[in-house]
Amino acid sequence: MSHCPREAVWHSQSARILDPFTALGAAAAVTSRLKLGTGICVVAQHDPIILAKQVATIDHLSGGRFLFGAGAGWLVEEIHNHGVEPRLRWALMREKLMAMKRIWADEEAEFHGQFVDFDPIYLWPKPVQNPRPPVLIAGTGPRSLRIVAELGDAWMPVVVDVTEFEQQLSQLRRICEQAGRNPQIEVTAVVVPPDDADLGAWEPDQQLLERCAELGVIRCATWAPMRDLAVLRAFLERYLQISDLSR
DSSP: OOOOOOSSHHHHHHTTOOOHHHHHHHHHHTOSSOOEEOSOEEGGGSOHHHHHHHHHHHHHHTTSOEEEEEEOOSOHHHHHHTTOOGGGHHHHHHHHHHHHHHHHHOSSEEEEOSSOEEEEEOOOSOOSSSSOSOEEEEOOSHHHHHHHHHHOSEEEOBOSOHHHHHHHHHHHHHHHHHTTSOSOOEEEEEEOOOTTOOTTTOOOOHHHHHHHHHTTOOEEEEOOOOSOHHHHHHHHHHHHHHHHHHO
């Protein structure tokens, strides 16, 4: 991830995060039950052939525990630094995801689109999960929701306000119905601290988690403080207590 030119504490700390695929490979080697995922991978900034290989590799290393969180991104400065025209990021994500699905599914894959174009290739191993690791599409705007309905196995929105989330969920279900898809799509909610939060003391709002559960959200992902191991352990203990109370 590139440096994030924002004042929010958790935005500035995001520049210090390890490369997700390298870190998840290490996590896969020392775990056996935890789900591992990206939250999120900005697909438009990646080569789809290499990214398809990385996803399949993590799925193998984890024994089929990988969740591919994907999105168009929001930080225009970062996107532009990767040589991507920001206004094209949704179209790029859509086409690259389509190409990656072809790579994962076909023994001899090829793709010819507006932004992605390659002749027949062989790329093995295929993912452990059949037909692929679940693709969780992030984003709450109309373009992102259309990609969820067309290409996503699940939706992964950032949830801050419950009322707004309910409206977005209703909108997604309408889009799914219009696309001829089951509107009861799986949802993973991402709960993040406010811009001015003390990451050492912040914890997800219990009422928000409870309402997410009532609306059918299957899991909540959140930001964990990485200042030091003691702070992280204390956060996880608090989060576990909130999780138990929300069941």
